[in-house]
Amino acid sequence: MKTIAFYNLKGGVGKTATAVNMAWHAARWKHRTLLWDLDPQGAASFYLGVDQDNPGYKAGSLLKGKQPVGRLKRETRWPHLDVVPADISMRNADVKLAESGGGKNRLKELIAPFGESYELTLLDCPPTLSPLAESVFAAADYLFVPVIPTHLSLRAFEQVLDWIDGKKIKNLQVVPFFNMVDRRRDLHVQMLVKRPALMKNGLKTWIPYSTHVEQMGDHRAPVGEFAPYTPAAQAFRALWFEVLGRLKL
Numbered sequence: 001m002k003t004i005a006f007y008n009l010k011g012g013v014g015k016t017a018t019a020v021n022m023a024w025h026a027a028r029w030k031h032r033t034l035l036w037d038l039d040p041q042g043a044a045s046f047y048l049g050v051d052q053d054n055p056g057y058k059a060g061s062l063l064k065g066k067q068p069v070g071r072l073k074r075e076t077r078w079p080h081l082d083v084v085p086a087d088i089s090m091r092n093a094d095v096k097l098a099e100s101g102g103g104k105n106r107l108k109e110l111i112a113p114f115g116e117s118y119e120l121t122l123l124d125c126p127p128t129l130s131p132l133a134e135s136v137f138a139a140a141d142y143l144f145v146p147v148i149p150t151h152l153s154l155r156a157f158e159q160v161l162d163w164i165d166g167k168k169i170k171n172l173q174v175v176p177f178f179n180m181v182d183r184r185r186d187l188h189v190q191m192l193v194k195r196p197a198l199m200k201n202g203l204k205t206w207i208p209y210s211t212h213v214e215q216m217g218d219h220r221a222p223v224g225e226f227a228p229y230t231p232a233a234q235a236f237r238a239l240w241f242e243v244l245g246r247l248k249l
Contacts, residue, residue: 001115002247005123005140007133010156013146014179016043017213017223018239019124023048024222025240027081031249032118034073036111037086038136039126045085049220050074069110082118104131108139119249129163137169142246146179146207147199149191154198161198175246177203177239203246205239208232 006019019035026033037044045051073082107123114121125136137143145160147153157176164174176199182188191199192206207213210232212223219226223233 001118001121002142002249003111003121003123003140004142004144004243004247005125005136006144006146007123007125007127007136007160008145008147008156009127009129009160010153011127013148013153014207014213015127015146016047016124017216018144018146018179018207018236019122020044020047020216021222021224021236022240022243023081023122024078024224025237026120026122026244027078028224029240029244030080031120032080033120033122034082034084034114034118035122035124036084037124038132039086039124041126042086044124045083045087047216047220047222048076048081048083050076050083050085051087070113104134104138107135111139120247129160134167134169137164137167137172140172143172143174144203144243145174145176147176147202148180149178149185149188151187154196157198173246175202178206180209181206182209203239203242205235205242207235207239 004022006015006022008015016039023033023035035044035048042051069084073084075082111121123136123140125133145157147157161174164172178192178199181192183192195202208231210223210230212227212230212232215226216223223230223236227233
C-alpha cells in the first residue's frame, strides 16, 4: 500500500480539491482507495458526501487511540472509495497526538492496518507546520504540494522544504505541482514557461483555475463526475496518470 499526502503550509491553494479528485480517479481505475480527512474543516468529507451527523463520531479520538480507525471509515457512493471523515474535534489534533504517546509515528501506526484492505491511502492535511504535519510526513511515501504560480506560494513551499530538512525526515519524496493556474496573468504564464528551480522535480501537469472546481461544493462530487469534458476535469485526469506513474501501483 502507498500513502500519499496533499499538503501545503499556505491555505487556499486547492489541496483538498486535488486530493478528492485524485482519490476519485484512483477508485475509478479500480484501485482500492481510502481518503483520510485530517482537516478540521472537513471539506474533503463534505465534497464526498460523508459529513452527515454521526452520533458518537469523534475523528480526533482516533489519534488518542480511543476508537479503532477502521470503525469510523465510511463508504462513499463511488465503488472502491472510502473516507475517514473529519470533524471539528480534529482542531486539537496536536494535543491528541501528544496524549497518545505515539509521537511522530502515530499516524503511520494507525495507517498500517489499512494495507490489508487498500492499495492507496490519501491524506488531506490542514495548512500548518506542527506535530501533526510531522506525523503526516513520517507516514507518507509521497508529499504532493500544490503551488500557485506566485512568489508567495513558492516561498511557502520553500519553507516546507526547509522544515522537512531541519527535521531530518527521511524516505519522503516531496513533489510539487502548479495549481489554480490563471493564464490571463503574466506571472503565471512566465512560471509555466520557465519553471522556477524549486519546481524542477515536480509534476509537469498543471491544474487551471476553474469555476468547475468551485462547483464541487454544489454537486458534492469531483469535477470529472459532473463536468467530465471541461479543461479542469481533463487536467485532473492527466495529473492522476502522472501521479500513478510516480506511485507504480
